[in-house]
Amino acid sequence: MAHGSKIAIYGAIAANLLIAVSKFIAAFFTGSSAMLAEGIHSVIDTGNGGLLLMGIKRSTRKADPSHPFGYGKEIYFWSFVVSILIFSLGGGFAIYEGVHSIQAPEPIEQPLWNYCVLGAAILFEGASLIIAIKTFNKSHKTGGLLSNIIKSKNPANFAVIIEDSAAVMGLLIALLGIFLSQQLDNPYIDGSASILIGLLLLGVATFLARETKGLLLGESASPVILEGIENVLHNHKNVKSFKRPKTMHLGPENILVVIELDIVEDIPLVNAEEEIARIREEVAAISSKIDFVVVQTSNTMKGETLTQNR
Numbered sequence: 001m002a003h004g005s006k007i008a009i010y011g012a013i014a015a016n017l018l019i020a021v022s023k024f025i026a027a028f029f030t031g032s033s034a035m036l037a038e039g040i041h042s043v044i045d046t047g048n049g050g051l052l053l054m055g056i057k058r059s060t061r062k063a064d065p066s067h068p069f070g071y072g073k074e075i076y077f078w079s080f081v082v083s084i085l086i087f088s089l090g091g092g093f094a095i096y097e098g099v100h101s102i103q104a105p106e107p108i109e110q111p112l113w114n115y116c117v118l119g120a121a122i123l124f125e126g127a128s129l130i131i132a133i134k135t136f137n138k139s140h141k142t143g144g145l146l147s148n149i150i151k152s153k154n155p156a157n158f159a160v161i162i163e164d165s166a167a168v169m170g171l172l173i174a175l176l177g178i179f180l181s182q183q184l185d186n187p188y189i190d191g192s193a194s195i196l197i198g199l200l201l202l203g204v205a206t207f208l209a210r211e212t213k214g215l216l217l218g219e220s221a222s223p224v225i226l227e228g229i230e231n232v233l234h235n236h237k238n239v240k241s242f243k244r245p246k247t248m249h250l251g252p253e254n255i256l257v258v259i260e261l262d263i264v265e266d267i268p269l270v271n272a273e274e275e276i277a278r279i280r281e282e283v284a285a286i287s288s289k290i291d292f293v294v295v296q297t298s299n300t301m302k303g304e305t306l307t308q309n310r
Helices: 002-030 033-059 074-103 111-137 145-151 155-183 188-217 223-234 269-284
Strands: 239-242 246-251 254-263 290-297 305-309
Touching: 002 033, 002 111, 002 155, 033 074, 033 111, 033 155, 033 188, 074 155, 074 188, 074 246, 111 145, 111 155, 145 155, 155 188, 223 239, 223 246, 223 254, 223 269, 254 269, 269 290
Parallel strands: 254 290
Antiparallel strands: 239 254, 246 254, 290 305
């Protein structure tokens, strides 16, 4: 899945870099505020792609004494940084540029530059968005796109979709703003379009920050995995009772499971240990993402904590 994420990110970086250069050239010749805001947006998206790639690479480092559960959450941290950059630099600059343009409006010159660049940019960004969605859908066979993004534990996948979607919408706003500004001979519309692009980026950044914040704080595994763990426990008749299993994503592909249970008292200690070992094995087999299984007992094996690292 990381390989697929990288393909989508590389595609987004290439598209954004080419588009950014084109937008700045068009902004220089036309003086369009919306086009300049879009150029800054593309530069930020290019840098964000680099941060996501760095997050993927750093998240694959092996566990060590200072990080015994590994570095899987690195991708969550860098995705959160991406959301901050979109909010502060992308949205903030677009709104600033729009306000400045409204305060000192200037007519757009040589608008053909804008139309050519925006048309090409929509094609490039649209292609990048399609690649990102196809990559994402490979690991989400059912359900709607938005609901799957909310449920996803891998921001490297959905961050590209969110950014590319915002880019396409921003381009359409810029195109409409430039067209109306020219047709109505009203330069204020161009500045207003820049402000709308800024507000769009603020909304996108807030959504991305909300999703990555939950992952950083430690989100539980999916209901399917939780149900599978409970089924394993129900199927062991020597398990007298158990609390709801506790799970946490240590990374997109790494899950910690903690189980608290009581074993029936009338079986030998060695049999109880074998029972718990089987539970660990069966729980670990539920998903390849389950890396750590901790089983705690409170009766005949009181005081002992059994762990498994697979």
